[in-house]
Amino acid sequence: MNLADKVLAVNDDLPIRTHDPIHSGKVRSVYWLTESDSRRLIKERGYDVAADAPLAIMVISDRISAFDCIWHGEGGMNGVPGKGAALNAISNHWFKLFREKGLADSHILEIPHPLVWIVQKAEPVMIEAICRQYITGSMWRSYLKGEREFCGIQLPDDLQKDQKLPELLITPSTKGIMTGLPGIPEADDVNISRADIENNYQAFNFRSLGDIDRYEVLLKEGFDVISNALASIDQIFVDTKFEFGYVTDSHGQRKLIYMDEVGTPDSSRIWDGPSYRNGEVVENSKESFRQLLLNHFPDPDILLNKDRMDERKALAQHNALPESVLMEVSKTYVSIAERITGETLHLPENPKAEIIQILRDEYALID
Known part of the structure; x- marks a missing residue:
């Protein structure tokens, strides 16, 4: 075979x-x-x-x-x-x-x-619950352009790329397109503040205002559990996305649960600890594949510019990547899975x- x-x-x-x-x-x-x-x-x-x-x-x-x-x-x-x-x-x-x-x-x-x-x-909560311990990726690109407020949180002026943040930041975005909510654009994956969620908690599918506190607690606790476990194998939990929803148990109790996947190389950034301490970022996540694509194609703007989505889809459809590239990704995923488990x-x-x-x-x- x-x-x-x-x-x-x-x-x-x-x-x-x-x-x-x-x-x-x-x-x-x-x-x-x-x-x-x-x-x-x-x-x-x-x-x-x-x-x-x-x-x-x-x-x-x-x-x-x-x-x-x-x-x-x-x-x-x-x-x-x-x-x-x-x-x-x-x-x-x-x-x-x-x-x-x-x-x-x-x-x-x-x-x-x-x-x-x-x-x-x-029943899903309509939020991509993102939390960040380091400034990198899209947040760094926006910061570099002069933005200092993210999801209602004010950042200081002296941050450096890939630096650890003063505290764990919760930077949620919409899951799907939310319509008719004041101040929230009708588009997928829009950054929102805690105030946005509180003012529209029912539209985001929360059962009560108190459940916003509950989701934030589960988010922080989940992040800390994974972060501490990764630290024990000298890996850094950089940022991640959680999803939440409601279910009913056999006793008729409604409860908020984790949904989808958690702490994976697809939904998170994981950095190699020794490399980071030596001033180099080595990704044990899908981010390494994203960077590879940006370096592989002569016009990386196609991959970053949402206005060029038709070109991007054509690029993916008509360009078979070298087998060695996919095997390198395979090695990253299998290796980090075996180290974690x-x-x-x-x-x-x-x-x-x-x-x-x-x-x-x-x-x-x-x-």
């Missing part, structure tokens, strides 16, 4: 029983189970959820996205070997640690395969066939 066959590039064509359209994102695909299958699994597997909670199978692919485009490689390599398994392994590790520390649950109920989660439906990462030989067999034989979700 060649390398390209080990990559799970297409993940929305599995024969999982569903009555709903399959939702396919940049990396994950979601299969909502039938009501009868959801009820059966809740009963059979003893999940701590309401008896009528909708469940889904979430399948992660090895696709790689950057600058809002999906990228591919030579020789039919439509993804990065081991990337999906690495992301799931890292998220699973942090979610387990969160539970052990008494933080909050996640939407994951079971992990039948390294590329698969069984999840419960959550302390275990060798299991890379599926034939991921699609394995997933189908497990979901058919052990969960009776495939006819």
Whole structure:
């Protein structure tokens, strides 16, 4: 079997029983189970959820996205070997640690395969909950242009690139396009302040004003847990994105939980500690791939300028990256996953066939 066959590039064509359209994102695909299958699994597997909670199978692919485009490689390599398994392994590790520390649950109920989660439906909070411990990336680019206020927070004048910030900053943005909210542009991924959230908390799907405090506590606690664990392997947790939502447990209690993935190289920047102390930034995250793309193409403005999105999509579609590039990304993801979990990462030989067999034989979700 060649390398390209080990990559799970297409993940929305599995024969999982569903009555709903399959939702396919940049990396994950979601299969909502039938009501009868959801009820059966809740009963059979003893999940701590309401008896009528909708469940889904979430399948992660090895696709790689950057600058809002999906990228591919030579020789039919439509993804990065081991990337999906690495992301799931890292998220699973942090979610387990969160539970052990008494933080909050996640939407994951079971992990039948390294590329698969069984999840419960959550009502999402419409916020990309971003927090930053260092000034870099988009925040540094804006700072360099003279901006000193971010999401209602005032920054001092004397900061240097990649410097540690005086405190952990919460710099949220909108998740999706919010309409009809005073002072908030109707566009995706718009920076917002805490005051914006308080003034429109119901539109952002918070149940109460008090839950804004709760989400900030979970955000800071989650960041600290991951940051401290990474520090123990001499890695620096630079910034990250969390997502939150509401679920109901088997006792009818509504609770705020973590959603999506946490602390992964896709949703975070992770720097190598020894290199940083020597004055060099070495990324153990997707940021290294972004930088590689910026250096690879002669006109990096295409990747940075949102007004050139058509050109950018054409660039991604018509340019196969060298296999060596994708293997370098693979090495970054697999290596950091193994360092975080302390275990060798299991890379599926034939991921699609394995997933189908497990979901058919052990969960009776495939006819």
